[in-house]
Amino acid sequence: MVFAVSEGKLLAVQKPTYQAPTALRINDDLSEDYATLYRKQASVRTVVDFLARNIAQLSLQTFRRVDDNDRERVRHHPYAQLMRQPNPYTTGFRMMFSLIADRGIYDRALWVKAQQNGQDALVRIPPRLWTIADDDNWLAPNRFVIKGNRGTTTIDAARCVYFRGYNPEDERYGLSPIESLRRILSEEYAAGQMREQILRNGARISGYITRPPGSDWTDAARVRFSQGWRSQYAGHSATEAGGTPVLEDGMQFVPASQTATDLQYIEARKLSREEAAAAYFIPPPMVGILDHATFGNIEEQHKMLYQDTLGPTLQEVQQELKLQLLADFPDSDALYSEFNMLEKLRGSFEEQASQLQTSVGAPFLTRNEARARLNLPRIDGADDLVVPLNVITGGQASPTDSAPKSLTSAGDVRKWLQKALPAAQRRSVKSADMDTDQYAKLAQELLDRFFTRQRTVVLSALGAKAQADWWDAERWDKELSDDLYKLAVKTATELGRAQAEALGFSAGDYDEDRTLHFLRAVADSRAKAVNAATLQQVNDALDDDEADVGDVFTRATAQRSEAGAGAYVAALAGFAVVEVGKQLLGGTATKTWNTGPNPRASHAAMDGETVAIHESFSNGMTWPGDSAGGADEVAGCNCGVTVEYG
Numbered sequence: 001m002v003f004a005v006s007e008g009k010l011l012a013v014q015k016p017t018y019q020a021p022t023a024l025r026i027n028d029d030l031s032e033d034y035a036t037l038y039r040k041q042a043s044v045r046t047v048v049d050f051l052a053r054n055i056a057q058l059s060l061q062t063f064r065r066v067d068d069n070d071r072e073r074v075r076h077h078p079y080a081q082l083m084r085q086p087n088p089y090t091t092g093f094r095m096m097f098s099l100i101a102d103r104g105i106y107d108r109a110l111w112v113k114a115q116q117n118g119q120d121a122l123v124r125i126p127p128r129l130w131t132i133a134d135d136d137n138w139l140a141p142n143r144f145v146i147k148g149n150r151g152t153t154t155i156d157a158a159r160c161v162y163f164r165g166y167n168p169e170d171e172r173y174g175l176s177p178i179e180s181l182r183r184i185l186s187e188e189y190a191a192g193q194m195r196e197q198i199l200r201n202g203a204r205i206s207g208y209i210t211r212p213p214g215s216d217w218t219d220a221a222r223v224r225f226s227q228g229w230r231s232q233y234a235g236h237s238a239t240e241a242g243g244t245p246v247l248e249d250g251m252q253f254v255p256a257s258q259t260a261t262d263l264q265y266i267e268a269r270k271l272s273r274e275e276a277a278a279a280y281f282i283p284p285p286m287v288g289i290l291d292h293a294t295f296g297n298i299e300e301q302h303k304m305l306y307q308d309t310l311g312p313t314l315q316e317v318q319q320e321l322k323l324q325l326l327a328d329f330p331d332s333d334a335l336y337s338e339f340n341m342l343e344k345l346r347g348s349f350e351e352q353a354s355q356l357q358t359s360v361g362a363p364f365l366t367r368n369e370a371r372a373r374l375n376l377p378r379i380d381g382a383d384d385l386v387v388p389l390n391v392i393t394g395g396q397a398s399p400t401d402s403a404p405k406s407l408t409s410a411g412d413v414r415k416w417l418q419k420a421l422p423a424a425q426r427r428s429v430k431s432a433d434m435d436t437d438q439y440a441k442l443a444q445e446l447l448d449r450f451f452t453r454q455r456t457v458v459l460s461a462l463g464a465k466a467q468a469d470w471w472d473a474e475r476w477d478k479e480l481s482d483d484l485y486k487l488a489v490k491t492a493t494e495l496g497r498a499q500a501e502a503l504g505f506s507a508g509d510y511d512e513d514r515t516l517h518f519l520r521a522v523a524d525s526r527a528k529a530v531n532a533a534t535l536q537q538v539n540d541a542l543d544d545d546e547a548d549v550g551d552v553f554t555r556a557t558a559q560r561s562e563a564g565a566g567a568y569v570a571a572l573a574g575f576a577v578v579e580v581g582k583q584l585l586g587g588t589a590t591k592t593w594n595t596g597p598n599p600r601a602s603h604a605a606m607d608g609e610t611v612a613i614h615e616s617f618s619n620g621m622t623w624p625g626d627s628a629g630g631a632d633e634v635a636g637c638n639c640g641v642t643v644e645y646g
Contacts, residue, residue, distance in 0.1 A: 016138040016170065034105045034178055035128060041185055043276040044178060046287050048104035051280060055310055056097040059340040066334075078120060079329045083321075083337065086122035087114075098124050099163060100313070104280065107165040107174025110144060112155060113328070122161070122325075132172050141172050161324045163317070177279045184275045281309045306341050314339045436569050439491045443565030446483050447530075448557045453479075455553035458538065462549060471538070476531045477524070485523035488572055492519055495576040515579055522575070525627040526568060529635070533560075567637055570596070571625020574641045578623045582613055589613040589643055593624065596638035603639050613643065 038044050062080035063071045074080050086095045095111075102109035106127040114121045125146055133143035133154060141157045165174035178185070270289065277287050286305055318337050326332050367382035454476060461470035493512040534556065541547040578591055595607035602619060609617055616622050624639035 014138050016132075016134070016136070016172070033128070034176055037178055037185065038105050043273040044105075044181070044185075046273065047276045047280045047282055048101055050282060050287055051104055051310070051313070052097045052100040054305070055100045055313065055339075056093045058314070060092065060096070060337055061340050062335060062337055064334050065336065074335060077329070077331070077335065079326055079332065079335065079337075082120050082122065086111075087116055088119075088121070090124075095122065095124065099317070102127055103163060103165065103174070103313075105176065105178065107167075107176045109163040111161040113159050113161065113325070139171060161320065163320055180279050181276060184272050187272070283309070311341075314341070436491075436495070436573050439487070439495075439572070440565050440569045442490075443484075443487055443568050444561045446487060447561035447564055450480055450483060451534075451553050451556040451561065454534070455550065455556075458553075459550060462542075471535060473531065473535070477527050480527035480530060481520075481523045484526055484568070485520050488519040488523050489516065491569060491572045492576045492579070495573055496579060515575075519575075522571070522627060526634075530560075530564060533635075567625065567635070570638045570640065571623070571634070574623035574625055574639075577641055577643050578613065591623070592642045592644065593617055594640040594642055596624075596640060599639060600633075600637075602633070603637065 032040070038048060060083050062074045062077060062083070064074050065071050084092045086092065099109050099111075102124075108127055110125045110127070110130055111122045112125055114123050125144075129148060130144050130146045132141045133145050135142045141162060143157060144155050144160055144162075146153050146155065164172070167173045167175040169175075273287060274284055274289060277284050277289070283305060318339065321337050326335060326337065329335075363385050366385055368378045371378065371382070457472075458470060489512070492515055496512065496515075534552065537552045537555075538549055541549045541552055582589075589612075590610050591613055592608060592610040593603075593606045595604050599607075603624075606617060606619065611617060619633060621633065623641050625634055625637050627634060
């Protein structure tokens with residue numbers, strides 16, 4: 001590329017003569033500066049503040065470009081710190097607000113690079129206080145002259161950050177959008193004057209007077225009436241105008257005035273706001289003009305606001321900062337600033353979560369990250385993503401996907417799973433395969449101790465002839481429930497963790513805290529059932545003169561403890577397997593009822609019945625031993641359950 005003209009020759013072409021206006025002529029009698037118009041004209045202030053507020057609330061973030069496909073957020077670089085707090089008494093929000101407001105009112109803004117308290121600082125200079133020095137350079141400012149009531153100072157352009165818009169007459173200055181609104185503001189001013197005058201004078205009447213024909217009216221009478229009318233009702237100023245006329249000689253007053261409604265005052269006010277919004281490229285609904293607004297088009301115009309209205313301004317500010325400010329800092333070659341428009345465009349958290357989850361096909365927040373959004377403290381062990389197996393290997397679009405609800409039969413569920421998941425990736429766990437002997441032994445020992453303790457208390461009460469107090473149902477239910485609950489927590493937790501590992505997860509993925517409330521309910525139900533059976537047997541023995549009450553407890557420790565322990569632990573094993581499936585496999589897992597030895601007829605008929613993991617079996621039970629089936633279905637049940645993924 002060849003450059004044919006030097007800068008020196010260009011500069012010699014013209015001497016700058018343009019002076020940027022700071023006031024606007026509203027009509028023949030009134031001129032007001034831009035700042036006064038911003039203060040007095042509601043439409044101007046509305047649109048300017050709207051732009052300034054919506055841009056200032058966006059975070060101006062600093063990044064370092066690592067390569068074409070990677071960048072890192074920079075927070076501690078001096079430039080990033082300066083933009084967060086430009087000086088000791090100004091926040092980043094206030095500095096950006098004033099910048100956009102100055103641009104909206106004057107179409108130019110000036111920051112001075114300064115040192116305050118030994119730190120870099122940026123200071124805003126109000127546009128009414130400064131001008132560009134009268135140098136020969138008409139291509140760009142060389143110096144700025146700041147005039148105050150205590151003197152004048154001149155600052156080199158290199159020590160400033162200068163923002164301006166386009167001006168066809170002088171590249172160095174911007175051109176205020178308010179200039180384009182002169183006619184609208186003039187009409188607004190006139191309408192305001194009329195409204196103020198009407199309200200001040202009350203019933204002001206405009207029109208003409210008629211006299212009946214044929215009546216004599218001498219010149220002296222006409223002059224007298226005319227002078228009296230002018231002096232009393234016409235007035236010589238706005239404050240003197242108004243009043244109620246008194247007519248004579250059959251005269252009539254014919255109104256010829258125009259009201260605010262006749263002049264379409266409301267429509268005129270609305271028009272001025274619409275024109276102001278158009279001058280600043282703001283969609284009308286954003287500034288309260290809702291004549292044709294709907295929920296759908298407001299949402300789209302909100303997107304358009306940050307893409308088409310604010311986007312160009314944001315890009316300009318970013319480039320000016322990089323050109324005039326960022327280059328002053330060391331280690332800044334790969335740095336750049338960017339407004340975070342995603343704060344306004346990314347939608348609600350629910351919409352973001354759905355989009356991101358579908359895009360990545362897995363959960364994208366750890367539990368600690370979720371807690372941080374709620375301002376909750378971190379917890380140990382919550383920094384890893386909890387990813388269900390069906391998301392890792394199932395090829396689904398989202399971790400919330402599951403088998404279609406229409407697949408309710410066992411055959412349909414199995415067919416869907418076999419199609420969705422390769423055979424090599426299918427896994428299953430079976431409660432009957434668990435090593436539960438140690439837990440059954442603990443449960444038997446627990447029941448033996450309980451029956452022995454209960455025997456001593458009950459026989460002692462019966463021997464003392466305290467028939468009314470020999471059975472304390474509340475005490476026995478609580479004691480046995482507490483013992484069974486402790487065993488249930490231990491059993492379900494350890495078995496659940498073991499089955500989680502069998503499915504390819506870590507033991508820590510199983511959350512036992514989710515089961516505690518339910519295990520307490522299971523323990524309460526089982527304790528009441530055991531004690532109810534014991535009470536019935538004791539009552540039967542008391543009614544039989546040849547029976548020995550002590551034999552009830554002897555048989556309990558010899559027979560009921562072992563059978564009850566086995567059934568209880570089998571139920572806990574079934575619960576643990578199903579709970580693991582619910583927690584870790586989601587809606588795509590199934591469970592199958594496996595009949596145990598010597599089953600009751602109803603359970604034998606269910607052998608092999610398969611349902612989805614969150615559904616109940618045909619007898620209403622969620623797993624074998626579930627108290628929801630009732631005491632008759634639970635007692636002595638040693639059936640099992642198989643949970644299968646695929």
